[in-house]
Amino acid sequence: MGLFDKFKKQEKTHDVFQQDLSHKESPGSVFVIHLLMREKCDMPNKEIMTSVMQKHLGDVECFCHNKDICGFAVKKHKLEFEEGLMPVQLMITGCTDREEHKIDEFTKSQMWDCMEDRDRILAECKYQVSAMDMLARGMEYKERGDMLMDYMEALVEMYPQCEAILFQTSGKMFTAAQIREHKIQRESRFIYFAVNVRFFNIEGTNDMMVDTIGMSTLYLPDLQYHFHGIDQNWIVNHAYNLLSYIYDNNNPIESGETVDGITAGKMDRNVQWKCHYEDAMIQPSRGVLDIYMNEYASGGRDY
Known part of the structure; x- marks a missing residue:
């Protein structure tokens, strides 16, 4: 078992939280990435989005594009459904006010990877774009992990104004610069960024x-x-x-x-x-x- 070279030092904190097991995690559920923005932005141009997605994810088809939602079918990732083989879909929402998606103190306390910038980012970034995968629950686990990290890298290129990335399931947050400049090996990305x-x-x-x-x-x-x-x-x-x-x-x-x-x-x-x-x-x-x-x-x- 080789050493995982990069980890963030965990410092003791004085925050006090209560145990609350009322929320049950749903394995395999939709994976959601939030892109945090200082200013509200428009949906990028369809041709630009498609070009960036193809660069990171191979052959894709943009099956919807408007100010509120954009969707891509990723042709190399297909699963069998009753209707036959269908490609995994990757969706991107329009930019919305983050007041609707407040982050609780419990989640904030565990943002170790950008702790020094955490409060500034959350105070300054009042808008967000959300991205998610659909029809991906049955994918082979490494295939899905690689696809999600390719998607992450496409998103920070597609949105140069993105300040930070927040992973909804794990509550892990990175600055966009940390993602754009990372040197993490391909096979280690999911553990490093998403867990x-x-x-x-x-x-x-x-x-x-x-x-x-x-x-x-x-x-x-x-x-x-x-x-x-x-x-x-x-x-x-x-x-x-x-x-x-x-x-x-x-x-x-x-x-x-x-x-x-x-x-x-x-x-x-x-x-x-x-x-x-x-x-x-x-x-x-x-x-x-x-x-x-x-x-x-x-x-x-x-x-």
């Missing part, structure tokens, strides 16, 4: 929690670590490593199996941490792969 590794202190205890959100888009498991007495940034790095392993290998991990743990911040085959599938402790409600960290583990376990 959020979150960090929480458990109030009134020395316990901490690292979990992930975003893998369910591809029907892969998110992770959960409930622990104490070890640097949380080591666990964040471990989570990115494990996510990459799961993504690269179509999740071969069964309940009761083990993964390499950590010694002095590095992966160590001589340390084995047991894995079990269980319900998430922190919202949204979903199934996760819980990592039991031996002497660092917190909370009761049946294993």
Whole structure:
């Protein structure tokens, strides 16, 4: 399991949030990307949009284009339906007021990848364009992951005025410049951009929690670590490593199996941490792969 080289240092915060598992995540659901804008913009020219989409996604057909909505059929990505083979559709909305889509404090607290710019971006960007995939639920998971990241890269080229990108499922946000200038390997893009590794202190205890959100888009498991007495940034790095392993290998991990743990911040085959599938402790409600960290583990376990 190779090291995932880039991750954001997770600092302890003093925000206090309540557990709320009333919202249930829907695996495989529509993937939504929000492009945040300072100024309201018009839908780009059809020919320009088509040219950029073809550059990043291959042969596409623009089947609708007006001030409110634009849609593309991506011809190389097709799925079988009752009506026969149909291409996946990628949709883009017109620019709207972001007041209708306020971001809660819980989500804001986990925007680690642009924490220094977060408040400025959210204050200055009063408009957004939303982009999503349709008819994509049944795609092979890596094919969908690659397509979504190609789409992301097309969007920031198509909208040069875009200030930042927000992924709805994971709550992860990047500046548009971070995306335009990235050097992330193609096979690592989905984990890096679309999956959020979150960090929480458990109030009134020395316990901490690292979990992930975003893998369910591809029907892969998110992770959960409930622990104490070890640097949380080591666990964040471990989570990115494990996510990459799961993504690269179509999740071969069964309940009761083990993964390499950590010694002095590095992966160590001589340390084995047991894995079990269980319900998430922190919202949204979903199934996760819980990592039991031996002497660092917190909370009761049946294993």
